[in-house]
Amino acid sequence: MSDVAPLCPECSSEHAYEMGALMVCPMCGHEWAPEDVAAEPEGDVSRVVKDAVGNLLADGDSVVVTTSIKVKGSPAGIKAGTKVRGIRLIDPVNGHDIDCKVDGFGAMLLKSSLVKKA
Structure with missing residues (x-):
């Protein structure tokens, strides 16, 4: 060594x-x-990111949240079925590999296992 x-x-x-x-x-x-x-x-090795049902995700895709997500500091979380437009794939941070803006919540990180491609 x-x-x-x-x-x-x-x-x-x-x-x-x-x-x-x-x-x-x-x-x-x-x-x-x-x-x-x-x-x-x-x-530059491209990383493959798949959604909850196995579809490949790319920057700029629109996704739908599959399960309700609790959000710290908010009395109501993100409901299942919420559409998120214009995602950006990032290197994983604590398992979160999608950077996006959710209407009513602002910028946040999501896990690809909790969304499906719209």
Whole structure:
């Protein structure tokens, strides 16, 4: 192993350390094998995001919320059947991989497993 520890592939933290055959990030708790990261191709690799029923999602699509979602700070959450227009796919943040604006709620992150393509 080299003297310089690699950056964490999840959060890009520089505080990763070696634990046996694995590398561990104390910031996000991610564990990985250094060989696996070296074998992954670099560059722009498009990520596939699917909705609750398996349809592929893309930037700019319209989706419909499939189940009611509780929203912190709101007495009523987002109801099932609410249409959301112009989604933007992002790298997952705590499992949320859609950035959008929901009418009546504003900008928020959604999980692709809770929506279906309209």
